[in-house]
Amino acid sequence: MLPAVILAAGASRRLGRPKQLERYGGVSLLRRAVAAVGACSPVLVVTGCRAADMEAELRGLDVRVVPNPGWEEGMASSIRAGVRALDPGVEGALFLVCDQPAVDAALVARLLARWKGEPVACAYGGVRGIPAILPARAFPELLALAGDRGARGLLQGPGVAEVPFPEGAWDVDEPGDL
Secondary structure (H helix, E strand, C coil): CCCEEEEECCCCCCCCCCHHHCEECCEEHHHHHHHHCCCCCCEEEEEECEHHHHHHHHCCCCCEEEECCCHHHCHHHHHHHHHHHCCCCCCEEEEEECCCCCCCHHHHHHHHHHCCCCCEEEEECCEEEEEEEEEHHHHHHHHCCCCCCCCHHHHCCCCCEEEECHHHHCCCCCCCCC
16 A cells, blocks of 8 residues: 655645644545545654644544654655655655645545556646655655755656646635635
């Protein structure tokens, strides 16, 4: 089974409160992300800002919390923390954030169905992005990321399978996005 890494360490500065804890359909965005990756194992949740609040929200769920003490650097530090926490020998991992409310188990099933050992990314807004599955051979590049940037550069090249997900362009960044 493929592991999932949920990146949930950010401070949600533009929103002004933790977007991970915002509710959509009566459920926090963090819990929605965990529910979406139910077909993956293990599920790692990278926390940072307000880690205690995130851990409280995750209570009772079958997840492994991965603390990211360097979360203020940005997304790259959370990706590195998630990759370092993966079990040795995994073939790859599904990476996602929790601020895309349209991510659900059906989308994850479509990504997993396309996974054949090569990168698989969602296509929306004219780009490829997360959620995405990256093979273990990409982990060294992920570990080399720095600052507030993610893996988008790895997803734009040739050899990346696409799963159409136009709803992926909708994310929660500012008040009113929900």
